[in-house]
Amino acid sequence: MPRVGTTIFTVMSKLAREQNAINLSQGFPDFKVDERLVDLVHQHMRAGHNQYPPMQGVEKLRNLISDKMSSLYNCNYDPHSEITITAGGTQAIFTAISALVHEGDEVILFTPSYDCYAPTVELVGGKPVYVQLDTKDYSIDWQQVKKVVSRHTRMILINTPHNPTGTVMTSEDMKELEKITSGSDIVVLSDEVYEHITFDGIEHESVARYPELANRSLIVYSFGKTFHVTGWKTGYVVGPKALMDEFRKVHQFNVFTANSPIQHALADYMEDKENYLGVAEFYQKKRNIFIDAVKASRFKLKPSKGTYFQLLDYSAISDEEDTELAQRLTIEHKIASIPVSVFYHNPVQNSVLRFCFAKEDDTLLRAGEIICNI
Numbered sequence: 001m002p003r004v005g006t007t008i009f010t011v012m013s014k015l016a017r018e019q020n021a022i023n024l025s026q027g028f029p030d031f032k033v034d035e036r037l038v039d040l041v042h043q044h045m046r047a048g049h050n051q052y053p054p055m056q057g058v059e060k061l062r063n064l065i066s067d068k069m070s071s072l073y074n075c076n077y078d079p080h081s082e083i084t085i086t087a088g089g090t091q092a093i094f095t096a097i098s099a100l101v102h103e104g105d106e107v108i109l110f111t112p113s114y115d116c117y118a119p120t121v122e123l124v125g126g127k128p129v130y131v132q133l134d135t136k137d138y139s140i141d142w143q144q145v146k147k148v149v150s151r152h153t154r155m156i157l158i159n160t161p162h163n164p165t166g167t168v169m170t171s172e173d174m175k176e177l178e179k180i181t182s183g184s185d186i187v188v189l190s191d192e193v194y195e196h197i198t199f200d201g202i203e204h205e206s207v208a209r210y211p212e213l214a215n216r217s218l219i220v221y222s223f224g225k226t227f228h229v230t231g232w233k234t235g236y237v238v239g240p241k242a243l244m245d246e247f248r249k250v251h252q253f254n255v256f257t258a259n260s261p262i263q264h265a266l267a268d269y270m271e272d273k274e275n276y277l278g279v280a281e282f283y284q285k286k287r288n289i290f291i292d293a294v295k296a297s298r299f300k301l302k303p304s305k306g307t308y309f310q311l312l313d314y315s316a317i318s319d320e321e322d323t324e325l326a327q328r329l330t331i332e333h334k335i336a337s338i339p340v341s342v343f344y345h346n347p348v349q350n351s352v353l354r355f356c357f358a359k360e361d362d363t364l365l366r367a368g369e370i371i372c373n374i
């Protein structure tokens with residue numbers, strides 16, 4: 001992978017540490033994990049759940065995920081054959097692409113996009129085909145998608161709620177995707193790791209809600225995002241049996257299975273639905289605190305609709321490139337963010353920086369003060 005260097009997340013977090021800056025760059029919480037969840041992991045370790053769990057994951061956890069998928073999205077997944085626990089969302093994406101994309105296959109990706117998609121497609125010999133989101137509101141131009149679909153299109157990879165833009169796909173988007181893929185053998189890989197983080201009453205649109213789409217989709221989720229445990233690297237994939245069979249063939253040799261005591265603990269923790277249904281309200285407060293804190297600044301913003309990221313437009317402040325400005329703000333103002341151009345295939349200068357608001361309220365207020373002084 002000659003063109004791949006160190007990711008911007010590692011670069012900016014390192015710079016933030018060196019500069020003693022507030023780090024709103026990488027997407028991880030700086031607050032404590034629920035003690036009950038930590039206690040559950042301890043309990044399961046002490047109870048002897050320390051050896052390989054089944055390849056597809058702990059049964060109780062798969063059963064609870066199946067219940068959740070039917071109650072939230074009205075879609076039934078068989079816990080035995082259609083749900084697999086993974087070592088986080090990234091592994092799930094890697095395994096899904098490895099299982100389904102072959103030499104010469106095309107994969108349609110929307111840019112800006114999360115950084116692991118394109119390198120993974122290239123690594124397995126596939127060809128990323130990029131469709132750029134609208135430069136103003138980051139919506140999908142479905143006419144453009146139609147134009148790039150070819151007989152080589154193997155997969156369309158979507159992400160909603162969307163990192164880095166904080167937008168969400170609508171039911172109209174889903175219907176367009178359904179129309180475009182109908183009658184084809186295109187598979188959809190739907191990255192929904194932020195499913196529980198949507199704002200202002202917006203409901204997450206999962207492909208699982210659309211039977212025709214659900215039938216051709218693998219959907220990726222991450223407990224890291226939902227339960228503030230990004231370092232535990234545990235997630236899962238759901239999909240129809242035919243696709244899941246292929247996924248598992250690769251999964252068993254890729255990682256074989258995922259962390260045992262954590263899976264058991266997550267299963268107990270998921271029994272209380274409030275633990276995931278309450279996440280939207282929790283982050284809504286944080287998003288509001290951050291937006292209020294930067295209101296008086298010279299940055300412009302459209303409130304994030306989902307994820308724990310907020311884009312700030314600096315066109316009224318500077319005409320520097322976003323990579324330069326992000327570094328300068330970290331060094332001179334002690335606030336770290338992520339330049340959005342790095343999420344593009346061909347860097348696009350939109351004059352926007354991405355800030356993560358999965359932080360203590362106090363951190364957000366201090367960050368707001370700094371941002372208002374820029």
Ligand code: PMP
Nearest residue numbers: 088089090114163193222224235
């Ligand atoms: N997809 C998106 C859009 C993400 O933002 C992330 C994490 N930053 C992942 C997948 C990966 O999730 P995990 O940490 O569980 O590997």
